[in-house]
Amino acid sequence: MLSIQASADPTDLTTAGFVRHLGAVRRFFMKRAPIADVDDLVQDVAIRMHARRDGRPIDNIEGYLFQTAHSVLADRGRRAGSRCQSQHESLEDRHHPVEDRSPARVLEGKEQWTLLLAAIEELPARSRQAFILHRFEEMQYAAIALHMGITVSAVEKHIMKAIRHLAAAIA
Structure with missing residues (x-):
């Protein structure tokens, strides 16, 4: 006052x-x-x-x-x-949620990452290659098909097979 x-x-x-x-x-x-x-x-x-x-x-x-x-x-x-x-809307804590980076959460993330890498290694070679080229190298289906010498439809099937396998592995 x-x-x-x-x-x-x-x-x-x-x-x-x-x-x-x-x-x-x-x-x-x-x-x-x-x-x-x-x-x-x-x-x-x-x-x-x-x-x-x-x-x-x-x-x-x-x-x-x-x-x-x-x-x-x-x-x-x-x-x-x-x-x-x-x-205008005032900025409050609820607008900026703080990510909880507790040791338990970090450990859980590392365990999930290990499971995912192991599941990728379990994939058949062609499915693994198509998945890695698409998800990590960010290649389009047509470019993957050309690179691997297969059809775009075959690329789609390999990637779907990989996604189903990985989803089952981490579930």
């Missing part, structure tokens, strides 16, 4: 007036803005009051304060509108 001490100088009516009406300014903002923004808005009014120190007296300090508060609120609304702030 904003804490302002009234000046000991009796001629400093701006600070004294602001402190005297601080509760009313807060209530003004609480009715018109999200509660999370109230302290910032009150602080913006205090900054404007402080920046105004030109020595000229203010006849109606309460009216001046509320006019300043209204201007601060209007400026905040214009700024939020021009930045499309209502369309």
Whole structure:
């Protein structure tokens, strides 16, 4: 919460007036803005009051304060509108799930990897070659067929055979 001490100088009516009406300014903002923004808005009014120190007296300090508060609120609304702030979504922890890299999970991943490698080794040579060329070398079926000297249909059958075998091995 904003804490302002009234000046000991009796001629400093701006600070004294602001402190005297601080509760009313807060209530003004609480009715018109999200509660999370109230302290910032009150602080913006205090900054404007402080920046105004030109020595000229203010006849109606309460009216001046509320006019300043209204201007601060209007400026905040214009700024939020021009930045499309209502369309923004705050980033929270639920938007960035932390991956659990516990020792047990790492060990489980290594065991699955070992099972997968063993299952790849168990594949017939042609199926293993077609699978490796497609999944690890990222070759298209037509390129694999040309490389291996077989038809595209045969490549498809070898890869499907490999996938079925690997799925059964890790299940």
